[in-house]
Amino acid sequence: MRGRLLRIFDLLLEHFGQRHWWPGDTPLEISIGAILTQNCAWRNVEKAIDNLKGRALLELNALHRIGTEELAEIIRPCGFYNIKAKRLQFFTRVLVEEYSGSFESLNGYGLDTLRERFLAINGIGPETADSILLYALGKPTFVIDAYTKRFVRNHGLAEAGNDLAYDNLQLLFMDHLPADTYLYNEFHALIVRLCQTYCKKVPLCARCPLKGDRGLAEGLTALPHF
DNA sequence: CACCAGGCAAGTA
DNA sequence: TACTTGCATGGT
Numbered sequence A: 001m002r003g004r005l006l007r008i009f010d011l012l013l014e015h016f017g018q019r020h021w022w023p024g025d026t027p028l029e030i031s032i033g034a035i036l037t038q039n040c041a042w043r044n045v046e047k048a049i050d051n052l053k054g055r056a057l058l059e060l061n062a063l064h065r066i067g068t069e070e071l072a073e074i075i076r077p078c079g080f081y082n083i084k085a086k087r088l089q090f091f092t093r094v095l096v097e098e099y100s101g102s103f104e105s106l107n108g109y110g111l112d113t114l115r116e117r118f119l120a121i122n123g124i125g126p127e128t129a130d131s132i133l134l135y136a137l138g139k140p141t142f143v144i145d146a147y148t149k150r151f152v153r154n155h156g157l158a159e160a161g162n163d164l165a166y167d168n169l170q171l172l173f174m175d176h177l178p179a180d181t182y183l184y185n186e187f188h189a190l191i192v193r194l195c196q197t198y199c200k201k202v203p204l205c206a207r208c209p210l211k212g213d214r215g216l217a218e219g220l221t222a223l224p225h226f
Numbered sequence B: 001c002a003c004c005a006g007g008c009a010a011g012t013a
Numbered sequence C: 001t002a003c004t005t006g007c008a009t010g011g012t
Helices: A002-016 A027-036 A042-054 A060-065 A068-074 A081-098 A104-108 A111-119 A126-136 A146-154 A166-174 A181-198 A216-221
Strands: none
Touching: A002 A181, A027 A042, A027 A060, A027 A081, A027 A126, A042 A068, A060 A081, A068 A081, A111 A126, A126 A166, A126 A181, A146 A166, A146 A181
16 A cells, blocks of 8 residues: 555656645644635635735734634635634634744644644644644644545545544555655645546546546556546 | 535534 | 534635
8 A cells, every 4th residue: 555655646746746735824824724724615715814814813813812703704705704713713722822822832742742732622623633733833644634535435545434534544644654744745735636626526536537447556647648 | 506615513313 | 423413605
């Protein structure tokens, strides 16, 4: 599996090039995006983040202090705005009260410690936690999202059922790849890029160039023709 | 019109 | 433990 995954990575990287993920200029902006994108289209998150940027709210203390109802109206375009406003402030509260209000102070903690702390925050589940850890903090944890699950399923990398649970999907990648931040960053972004073009709808991606009876590796070599 | 989009928590059986 | 529901906007 290790060689297979690395081969998939190499072919995707060659085909699509570096992704330069996650969109966002600072650890805070990346973290905000990770929370706001929960079950909604990224284009709507961009509108919400633009609204925040226009009001100088991409700043930890400002975001922490603003009224929750006012914040909800500002992030309205990304949907679920009432609950997401609370979730943003649950997160900022922990940073302000426990970590000196700075992302720099998080660097001194290990991956497992921070992941456990993030998961204990209401509104931060495994995907949001891993997105912040990997893309905002540079910790080597593999992000599993709807695209990743679809990718694994459609290409037979895991059987249906419990193997597709979040933690097991994460182990599928992390047990068979070196714990490398760049690799995890790029690999996940490439899976997203692939699915956004060829696997737009659940549950199957009939047009996906990786799909077929010939097997994954062989299918991948056909990528450049699409 | 129906369905989907880079989840998560709370409620139910 | 496993499954269902609420949360809500905007694009196709």
